[in-house]
Amino acid sequence: xxxxxxxxxxxxxxxPGKLEVYEAKHVSPDQSFLEMLDEVNEELIKxxxxxxxxxxxxxxxxxxxxxxxxxxxxxGGQDRTTVCQLHMRTFKDGDSIFIEPWRARAFPLLxxxxxxRTALDRIIESGGYTSCHTGGVADGNAILIPKPDAEYAMDAxxxxxxxxxxxxxxxxxxxxxxxAKVAQLAALPQGKAEAAQRVCAMTESMKENGFGxxxxxxxxxxxxxxxxxxxxxxKLNREFQKSLFE
Amino acid sequence: xxxxxxxxxxxxxxxxxKHRFDMxxxxxxxxxxxxxxxxxxxxxxxxxxxxxxxxGYNVEAFCYQDSARRAHSIAAQGGINAAKAYPNDGDSIFRLFYDTxxxxxxxxxxxxxxxxxxxxxxxxxxxVAQGVPFARDYAGYLDNRSFGGAQVSRTFFAxxxxxxxxxxxxxxxxxxxxxxxxxxxxxxxxxxxxxxVDGEAKGxxxxxxxxxxxxxxxxxxxxxxxxxxVNVFYLSTxxxxxxxxxxxxxxxxxxxxxxPCYTQIHPTCIPQTGEHxxxxxxxxxxxxxxxxxxxxxxxxxNRPPNEIPEEERDYYLERKYPSFGNxxxxxxASRAAKEQCDDNRGVGPxxxxxxxxFAASIKRLGEDTIRERYGNLFEMYEKITDENGYKVPMRIxxxxxxxxxxxxxxxxxxSNVPGLFVLGEANFSVHGANRLGASALMQGLADGYFVIPYxxxxxxxxxxxxKVKADNPECKKSLENVNTEMKKLLSIxxxxxxxxxxxxxxxxxxxxxxxxxxxxxxxEAIKQIPVLREEFWQNVKVTGSGPELNQQLENAWxxxxxxxxxxxxxxxxxxxxxxxGGHFRVEHQMPDGExxxxxxxxxxxxxxxxxxxxxxxxxxxxxxxxxxxxxxVRSYK
Ligand SMILES: Cc1cc2nc3c(=O)[nH]c(=O)nc-3n(C[C@H](O)[C@H](O)[C@H](O)COP(=O)(O)OP(=O)(O)OC[C@H]3O[C@@H](n4cnc5c(N)ncnc54)[C@H](O)[C@@H]3O)c2cc1C
Ligand code: FES
Numbered sequence: 001x002x003x004x005x006x007x008x009x010x011x012x013x014x015x016p017g018k019l020e021v022y023e024a025k026h027v028s029p030d031q032s033f034l035e036m037l038d039e040v041n042e043e044l045i046k047x048x049x050x051x052x053x054x055x056x057x058x059x060x061x062x063x064x065x066x067x068x069x070x071x072x073x074x075x076g077g078q079d080r081t082t083v084c085q086l087h088m089r090t091f092k093d094g095d096s097i098f099i100e101p102w103r104a105r106a107f108p109l110l111x112x113x114x115x116x117r118t119a120l121d122r123i124i125e126s127g128g129y130t131s132c133h134t135g136g137v138a139d140g141n142a143i144l145i146p147k148p149d150a151e152y153a154m155d156a157x158x159x160x161x162x163x164x165x166x167x168x169x170x171x172x173x174x175x176x177x178x179x180a181k182v183a184q185l186a187a188l189p190q191g192k193a194e195a196a197q198r199v200c201a202m203t204e205s206m207k208e209n210g211f212g213x214x215x216x217x218x219x220x221x222x223x224x225x226x227x228x229x230x231x232x233x234x235k236l237n238r239e240f241q242k243s244l245f246e
Numbered sequence: 247x248x249x250x251x252x253x254x255x256x257x258x259x260x261x262x263x264k265h266r267f268d269m270x271x272x273x274x275x276x277x278x279x280x281x282x283x284x285x286x287x288x289x290x291x292x293x294x295x296x297x298x299x300x301x302g303y304n305v306e307a308f309c310y311q312d313s314a315r316r317a318h319s320i321a322a323q324g325g326i327n328a329a330k331a332y333p334n335d336g337d338s339i340f341r342l343f344y345d346t347x348x349x350x351x352x353x354x355x356x357x358x359x360x361x362x363x364x365x366x367x368x369x370x371x372x373x374v375a376q377g378v379p380f381a382r383d384y385a386g387y388l389d390n391r392s393f394g395g396a397q398v399s400r401t402f403f404a405x406x407x408x409x410x411x412x413x414x415x416x417x418x419x420x421x422x423x424x425x426x427x428x429x430x431x432x433x434x435x436x437x438x439x440x441x442x443v444d445g446e447a448k449g450x451x452x453x454x455x456x457x458x459x460x461x462x463x464x465x466x467x468x469x470x471x472x473x474x475x476v477n478v479f480y481l482s483t484x485x486x487x488x489x490x491x492x493x494x495x496x497x498x499x500x501x502x503x504x505x506p507c508y509t510q511i512h513p514t515c516i517p518q519t520g521e522h523x524x525x526x527x528x529x530x531x532x533x534x535x536x537x538x539x540x541x542x543x544x545x546x547x548n549r550p551p552n553e554i555p556e557e558e559r560d561y562y563l564e565r566k567y568p569s570f571g572n573x574x575x576x577x578x579a580s581r582a583a584k585e586q587c588d589d590n591r592g593v594g595p596x597x598x599x600x601x602x603x604f605a606a607s608i609k610r611l612g613e614d615t616i617r618e619r620y621g622n623l624f625e626m627y628e629k630i631t632d633e634n635g636y637k638v639p640m641r642i643x644x645x646x647x648x649x650x651x652x653x654x655x656x657x658x659x660x661s662n663v664p665g666l667f668v669l670g671e672a673n674f675s676v677h678g679a680n681r682l683g684a685s686a687l688m689q690g691l692a693d694g695y696f697v698i699p700y701x702x703x704x705x706x707x708x709x710x711x712x713k714v715k716a717d718n719p720e721c722k723k724s725l726e727n728v729n730t731e732m733k734k735l736l737s738i739x740x741x742x743x744x745x746x747x748x749x750x751x752x753x754x755x756x757x758x759x760x761x762x763x764x765x766x767x768x769x770e771a772i773k774q775i776p777v778l779r780e781e782f783w784q785n786v787k788v789t790g791s792g793p794e795l796n797q798q799l800e801n802a803w804x805x806x807x808x809x810x811x812x813x814x815x816x817x818x819x820x821x822x823x824x825x826x827g828g829h830f831r832v833e834h835q836m837p838d839g840e841x842x843x844x845x846x847x848x849x850x851x852x853x854x855x856x857x858x859x860x861x862x863x864x865x866x867x868x869x870x871x872x873x874x875x876x877x878x879v880r881s882y883k
Contacts, residue, residue, distance in 0.1 A: 035524050038522070058316075062410055064320075
């Protein structure tokens with residue numbers, strides 16, 4: 001099939017940016033979206049033009065590196081799918097496709113479709129861990145963890161930190177991302193001891209790093225390629241309230 | 247030269263404890279005076295940086311991705327081994343040790359493998375304490391599954407995302423140290439050279455991938471945890487950015503490269519669909535717990551799988567290896583699949599595939615149980631192939647997956663260049679000629695959490711902190727070299743793209759140095775690679791400039807290194823005139839097609855010394871001595 005791409009091009013953080021039009025020819029339905037872009041880039045290079053910069057690495061939907069808004073939807077809108085796992089069979093011959101970077105105050109643009117997401121790392125640094133030292137811990141079976149708790153924690157822990165939730169949110173909030181880590185650790189005996197400090201530190205960090213507030217649009221859940229549920233946001237709010245009484 | 251692995255003497259059961267006691271310690275108040283450069287933040291590097299930071303060292307960590315959490319360890323699906331013996335099925339440290347030595351086809355060092363088996367149990371405890379949500383049973387105990395090459399259930403897992411969860415554990419530990427100020431992270435930063443001063447590793451030259459700035463970091467020791475090199479085959483299960491660059495640059499500065507020909511081809515990957523393909527996707531080996539491999543008995547049978555009756559299917563692994571069945575080790579399972587396809591009994595496009603069938607397990611356990619165990623893998627399969635694995639058997643084919651070879655290190659994980667340590671997939675230490683499933687995660691975390699924190703001290707006490715300063719002539723020289731190379735890459739302005747060269751190299755490697763190697767094919771590769779390399783330096787086109795975010799330039803550097811490294815890999819494979827594990831020389835096979843080792847002549851690790859591009863590398867041998875397991879023919883029948 002043949003497609004028309006409208007791609008956001010911007011040479012650097014303080015440069016002007018705009019949508020450029022490219023033709024993608026002879027695209028196979030078995031190709032992934034990024035493989036389609038690879039071929040467009042090959043043509044650009046051969047024509048002496050700068051190829052489109054975009055983040056990607058594992059191409060298996062797990063590293064969280066790929067990050068593109070396709071036709072207005074982070075990762076392109078296929079249920080539980082990252083851009084790198086999106087395949088061209090979901091498009092039709094003659095389609096026009098708009099490709100843009102994550103847009104959020106907390107994610108400064110670096111080039112074309114590449115943005116700086118280190119603000120998410122800073123949220124984790126503020127408290128997204130258990131303060132255990134290497135060595136000197138108990139046997140893994142010393143504290144039993146009921147299966148439902150382990151499963152609940154795992155549901156939250158599936159987050160790949162791609163930032164689609166932020167890009168999808170009209171407020172640019174990182175509430176889903178933050179709450180997933182808060183909920184995972186609060187559900188486990190190993191994380192409970194520090195639950196109160198953690199939730200306070202992480203929500204504070206979220207604010208400091210320029211993320212907006214949550215006003216329950218639930219766009220984050222819709223955008224999340226791992227299907228992280230907004231119930232974790234409710235859990236974060238409960239944990240936060242609990243911390244006020246401690 | 248005969249290399250010394252510096253293994254402790256005495257009974258193997260006590261070797262690590264005794265060695266730990268014998269090693270020197272760095273006084274707590276002195277630790278912060280030492281700066282350690284950790285390159286890579288995967289399981290090995292993440293664990294190392296976090297633990298060294300906790301101990302009070304001054305750590306700088308580097309990775310090429312935008313966050314420490316995205317190293318390719320994240321993609322490991324199946325699980326991590328430990329000798330906990332929770333299921334009471336006869337497992338022990340000795341058995342894990344034995345299985346690993348045997349699985350590696352008797353080409354690994356005993357003492358290192360013993361230590362790995364011993365600390366495996368601490369790893370699980372450590373990860374649980376970090377909040378890694380391992381699978382649990384209804385009573386709340388940790389759950390296990392089985393992996394290839396073992397007859398016990400010792401694999402711990404977190405759904406189909408074990409690597410992700412373990413890496414996020416290590417990432418959280420690093421994050422805690424970043425906040426504490428002991429670790430400084432440099433993301434989107436790629437190492438392009440090792441700085442060696444008076445024979446010791448004292449720094450690295452890096453490129454900031456956002457600004458393009460090239461600069462040198464000096465330290466008191468360098469720890470490389472930069473992963474594997476199978477992207478030399480172009481198509482592999484590795485991430486797009488995985489490269490041999492850090493290792494290769496260290497090699498060019500004197501570090502020996504050991505056993506580069508030991509590469510693992512994983513049996514269960516999704517087959518390639520066309521020329522546009524940029525990478526191959528693994529389907530976890532754990533699927534072989536419940537999936538059965540088969541091919542049609544009839545040649546060229548192109549009926550849909552569900553129309554091929556039971557008696558016309560060949561469950562070839564169960565037939566050939568009744569006691570391990572579908573859980574035969576990877577090298578064996580991969581070759582068996584290739585045999586089926588070479589015999590014109592492959593399935594799918596181009597006949598490059600065999601079936602992995604879940605029908606029997608679904609009948610026995612129900613679709614829900616299978617979904618609970620492998621749901622995300624079935625989903626991934628469907629996204630890529632548009633087929634429903636619950637209804638029709640999956641199609642799988644082998645793909646390059648893991649590098650057993652790597653920089654040579656002694657028992658302390660220190661290379662022959664003092665002060666240069668190498669951990670995880672980047673070193674050659676424990677997997678011999680073939681790695682068993684769920685053992686790489688174990689090795690990365692063992693090296694990072696439980697080995698390097700002790701062994702690095704033994705080196706540091708011998709060196710004064712801050713000995714080398716940034717204005718050292720070696721730093722300047724290294725900067726100049728990297729800059730010159732960059733200018734060269736950017737000025738060629740030829741006709742072919744970087745990916746075209748990478749693809750061409752991959753073809754040479756896969757066809758001649760892949761699953762079956764012969765003297766003739768290897769000589770062919772050794773002839774073709776330098777020609778391609780020559781062409782690269784004449785005719786590659788790299789767009790853009792240096793001081794900017796330039797992904798073409800990043801790739802050009804990586805491919806340039808693969809073009810040198812591929813030749814060494816082929817030369818090592820040619821010199822190793824035997825078959826062992828993942829290294830299969832067609833000249834050396836048993837009557838039934840199994841790999842035939844030659845212990846008399848090749849029971850050693852081959853460590854190569856760099857002598858110049860295109861020049862013959864020099865071979866150093868480390869003899870392997872087996873005192874605790876019997877050198878035996880590996881049998882999985
Ligand atoms: C798809 C897949 C599934 C797997 N499943 C399993 C499994 O179930 N069980 C198991 O035990 N093993 C599994 N493995 C193997 C295992 O995941 C890896 O061997 C292991 O995680 C490697 O860890 P590492 O820390 O050595 O390297 P990596 O995790 O690859 O990390 C490498 C690090 O080095 C950095 N780096 C590399 N080069 C440079 C450079 N030049 N400059 C700066 N930084 C650099 C990267 O940024 C990264 O941080 C799997 C592997 C793959 C590919
Ligand atoms: S590239 Fe890793 S998730 Fe898409």
